[in-house]
Amino acid sequence: MIVELRGLEVFGYHGAYPEEKETGQHFWFDVKLEVGERGADDVLETAIDYTEVAASIRAVSDAKSYDLLEALATDAADELVRRFAPGRLDLRVRKRPAGLPVEWSAVTVTRP
Numbered sequence: 001m002i003v004e005l006r007g008l009e010v011f012g013y014h015g016a017y018p019e020e021k022e023t024g025q026h027f028w029f030d031v032k033l034e035v036g037e038r039g040a041d042d043v044l045e046t047a048i049d050y051t052e053v054a055a056s057i058r059a060v061s062d063a064k065s066y067d068l069l070e071a072l073a074t075d076a077a078d079e080l081v082r083r084f085a086p087g088r089l090d091l092r093v094r095k096r097p098a099g100l101p102v103e104w105s106a107v108t109v110t111r112p
Contacts, residue, residue: 001040003033003048003086010058014066020098021065027072028094028104029057033080034087048084056083069093069107077109088112 008029013021031053039047060079066072077091094106 001035001037003031003035003039003050003053005029005031005050005053008054008057010061012061012065012072014061014069014072014095016067017098025095027061029076030090030092030094031057031080032088032090033084034089035084036087048086053080053084056080069095069105073107073109077111081111086111 008031010027010029011024012027013024014027015021015025033048033053035048056079057076060076061072066075073091073093076093077089080086080089080091089111090108091110092106092108094104096103097105
């Protein structure tokens with residue numbers, strides 16, 4: 001079974017440029033957690049609570065200002081592995097980069 005959150009929007013003060021850290025910007029997190037049969041019994045206490053996954057990502061983003069998406073994605077992925085012990089995790093962080101003619105840029109982290 002896979003628990004998935006797509007497009008979790010988090011406002012943060014991350015980036016390599018001073019204006020990104022001063023004004024902040026939106027980041028979007030896409031997460032897939034392989035959870036085995038957790039939740040198949042229809043009991044929230046044995047399942048992965050989506051609100052807790054979202055809260056964990058927000059807490060990592062709020063804890064400090066990151067220069068690079070790679071570091072933000074790595075810390076968020078590591079926190080989810082620590083808290084929820086998934087069989088596998090894929091986490092992508094996206095943002096609209098200033099000055100680039102692209103829809104978004106992203107970093108993806110995978111943990112086995």
